[in-house]
Amino acid sequence: MQQVFKRPESLKDVQTHYCPGCHHGTIHRLVAEALDEFGLQKKTIGVASIGCSVFLYSYFDIDVVESPHGRAPAVATGVKRARPDSFVFTYQGDGDLAAIGTAEIIHAANRGEDISVIFVNNTTYGMTGGQMAPTTLLGQRTSTSPFGRKQDTEGYPIRVTELLSCLDGVAFAARAAVNTPKNLMDAKKQIKKAFRYQVEGKGFSFVEVLSSCPTNWGMSAIQANERVGKEMCDYFKLGTYKNTANF
Amino acid sequence: MSKRLLVRGNEAICRGAVEAGCRPYFGYPITPQNDIPEYMSRVLPELDGVFIQAESEIASINMVLGAASTGVRAMTSSSSPGISLKLESISYMAAMELPCLIVNISRSGPGLGGIDASQGDYFQAVKGGGHGGYHTLVLAPYSIQEMYDLTMLAFDLAEIYRIPAMILGDAVVGQMKEPLEPHPRPSRELPPKDWALRGKGDGEQRFIKSLYLGDGELEARNWVLHAKYQALKENECRCEEFETSDASLIVTGFGSAARIAKTAVMMARDEGLKVGLLRPITLFPFPEKSFATATAYCKKVLDVELNTGQMVEDVRLSVARDAEVFFYGRPSGTGSLPTPEELLEQIKKHY
Ligand SMILES: Cc1ncc(C[n+]2csc(CCOP(=O)(O)OP(=O)(O)O)c2C)c(N)n1
Ligand code: SF4
Ligand SMILES: [Mg+2]
Numbered sequence: 001m002q003q004v005f006k007r008p009e010s011l012k013d014v015q016t017h018y019c020p021g022c023h024h025g026t027i028h029r030l031v032a033e034a035l036d037e038f039g040l041q042k043k044t045i046g047v048a049s050i051g052c053s054v055f056l057y058s059y060f061d062i063d064v065v066e067s068p069h070g071r072a073p074a075v076a077t078g079v080k081r082a083r084p085d086s087f088v089f090t091y092q093g094d095g096d097l098a099a100i101g102t103a104e105i106i107h108a109a110n111r112g113e114d115i116s117v118i119f120v121n122n123t124t125y126g127m128t129g130g131q132m133a134p135t136t137l138l139g140q141r142t143s144t145s146p147f148g149r150k151q152d153t154e155g156y157p158i159r160v161t162e163l164l165s166c167l168d169g170v171a172f173a174a175r176a177a178v179n180t181p182k183n184l185m186d187a188k189k190q191i192k193k194a195f196r197y198q199v200e201g202k203g204f205s206f207v208e209v210l211s212s213c214p215t216n217w218g219m220s221a222i223q224a225n226e227r228v229g230k231e232m233c234d235y236f237k238l239g240t241y242k243n244t245a246n247f
Numbered sequence: 248m249s250k251r252l253l254v255r256g257n258e259a260i261c262r263g264a265v266e267a268g269c270r271p272y273f274g275y276p277i278t279p280q281n282d283i284p285e286y287m288s289r290v291l292p293e294l295d296g297v298f299i300q301a302e303s304e305i306a307s308i309n310m311v312l313g314a315a316s317t318g319v320r321a322m323t324s325s326s327s328p329g330i331s332l333k334l335e336s337i338s339y340m341a342a343m344e345l346p347c348l349i350v351n352i353s354r355s356g357p358g359l360g361g362i363d364a365s366q367g368d369y370f371q372a373v374k375g376g377g378h379g380g381y382h383t384l385v386l387a388p389y390s391i392q393e394m395y396d397l398t399m400l401a402f403d404l405a406e407i408y409r410i411p412a413m414i415l416g417d418a419v420v421g422q423m424k425e426p427l428e429p430h431p432r433p434s435r436e437l438p439p440k441d442w443a444l445r446g447k448g449d450g451e452q453r454f455i456k457s458l459y460l461g462d463g464e465l466e467a468r469n470w471v472l473h474a475k476y477q478a479l480k481e482n483e484c485r486c487e488e489f490e491t492s493d494a495s496l497i498v499t500g501f502g503s504a505a506r507i508a509k510t511a512v513m514m515a516r517d518e519g520l521k522v523g524l525l526r527p528i529t530l531f532p533f534p535e536k537s538f539a540t541a542t543a544y545c546k547k548v549l550d551v552e553l554n555t556g557q558m559v560e561d562v563r564l565s566v567a568r569d570a571e572v573f574f575y576g577r578p579s580g581t582g583s584l585p586t587p588e589e590l591l592e593q594i595k596k597h598y
Contacts, residue, residue: 041447042446042447042448042449043446043448044446044447045316045317045444045445045446047313048456054458055458057452057454057456061447061452062446062447062452063444063445063446063447063452063453063454064444064452064454064455064456065312065313065316065444065454065455065456066339066343066454066455066456066457066458067309067312067313068309068312068335068336068339071305071306071309071312071336074301074305074306074307074309074310074312074313075309075310075312075313075316076313077299077306077310077313078271078273078309078310078311078312078313078314078315078316078321079313079314079316079317079444080313081271081297081299081310081314082271082297082313082314082317082319082321083317083319083444083445083446086317086444086445086446087446103302103303103305103306104302104305104306104309106302107301107302107306111299
């Protein structure tokens with residue numbers, strides 16, 4: 001009998017701690033599939049960040065080092081420079097990457113480090129209870145913007161992928177989502193492209209994946225999924241922003 | 248025999264690090280340690296090493312964290328305010344039991360302070376300056392030769408005990424030039440790095456973390472770290488004893504203060520005073536037993552520091568109960584470095 005669907009080798013056969021309807025688990029799976037498809041599991045060192053995805057080592061069957069909050073691109077730089085033969089990726093939330101870790105992501109990207117970054121944007125600080133993030137949409141209520149985010153006092157949501165694609169050090173930058181089957185297939189392709197850059201030694205690659213946080217958005221899993229498609233995709237446009245090798 | 252070189256302390260550290268096999272260096276400019284990144288940027292590329300001038304001290308210590316997690320000998324250097332920025336990650340590395348070398352060519356403070364030689368960072372270095380309760384191994388060289396030798400020792404001890412190591416110096420020992428006799432790293436048996444990340448290959452997954460949420464897990468981890476600190480205290484205390492055997496007053500101090508103090512002790516001896524010097528070389532672990540032993544007979548200790556009194560707390564905890572501890576310190580700043588004559592006066596005052 002032909003097997004048409006199985007758990008990726010790079011993913012462990014365990015239940016995750018993610019809330020029902022959270023996209024972290026789906027994104028883990030796409031990353032694991034991409035690792036498998038390039039045969040990278042055995043030479044990969046993942047860098048976990050501080051956020052709901054901190055337990056990366058519990059779900060991926062790969063070597064992992066935990067990074068202090070926001071510093072994953074610097075940690076990954078150290079790993080990759082010390083072990084250039086390994087495959088190195090970071091997996092970071094939007095609080096981690098777009099707030100406290102702004103300097104580290106910009107400079108790792110600008111140096112053109114040969115690493116890949118998976119940036120999971122759920123417009124909030126999931127782990128700490130749904131506070132406002134730099135990516136929180138205007139009007140969005142969070143536990144620290146209880147009346148909705150206002151541009152006058154809190155500024156605008158940061159579009160990180162657009163920002164990074166301006167840097168000459170960035171070889172590949174794309175934004176994807178996993179809220180529909182089509183978007184999910186596209187997200188998989190973008191992650192694979194990003195990984196191909198590193199596999200071929202072609203430089204820094206970055207994929208932003210729009211993600212849900214039903215728990216902190218105060219929504220059901222279905223409502224949260226719909227919000228990604230309606231509100232988030234509207235402001236954070238999906239697509240390829242930079243693809244220097246035309247993969 | 249290898250030829251003698253006339254080099255600055257900061258260069259001696261670099262030479263020691265390179266001899267010890269350190270290849271990646273990550274740093275950020277700050278006076279008075281800039282000769283370290285400058286030297287490394289020239290030398291490491293020739294040795295297939297890595298030099299990165301990072302965007303900040305925070306980034307550079309996290310690059311060290313990443314490199315060290317793969318088992319290579321990695322280092323960073325900075326000066327006081329920069330070390331403050333690194334502390335969160337030093338705490339992580341202590342928790343993760345990652346060996347590395349952090350050099351603090353400290354400067355005067357608090358705040359931006361100044362660039363003069365200072366020992367204001369003793370507490371920060373020795374008491375685990377960051378959060379959560381941890382220690383790093385801290386070595387305090389007082390000569391150019393020691394800058395070289397202790398750098399090599401720091402890398403070895405860091406690996407043996409799986410602990411971040413720190414060299415605590417200042418502008419005096421960093422900037423002054425003295426003859427250095429370079430020599431190969433003394434061979435020492437080192438434990439296998441069965442914890443280092445390398446990609447799991449055909450083996451089991453490895454991960455390096457500091458988050459422990461299970462019932463009792465974190466407490467157990469802390470006891471493991473505590474046992475390591477006890478083992479360091481038991482086995483790795485180092486100090487220099489100079490003319491202490493018949494002394495009726497022992498002067499103590501570390502690093503550059505101890506250098507000035509040693510001159511003062513020799514001047515006192517010339518005048519017939521029975522004065523000795525007990526100089527801690529490891530600040531953590533602090534050579535408690537040497538102080539206890541020395542003060543079993545000699546009941547007067549004069550501690551000299553370039554601050555308003557930090558190491559003196561450890562001295563007081565270590566001496567025999569009936570010993571008297573006097574303190575003479577000057578917080579650093581331009582024109583505040585004590586002279587040997589000034590210290591001789593203090594010796595005579597308490598003798
Ligand atoms: C230095 C530091 N500051 C703050 C925190 C608290 N903290 C933990 S996770 C987190 C934010 C996580 O948000 P995000 O990166 O968006 O990840 P998510 O949980 O949403 O996936 C914060 C602020 C911390 N661990 N360390
Ligand atoms: S809090 Fe939000 S991001 Fe975290 S697991 Fe739950 S749904 Fe996912
Ligand atoms: Mg988030």
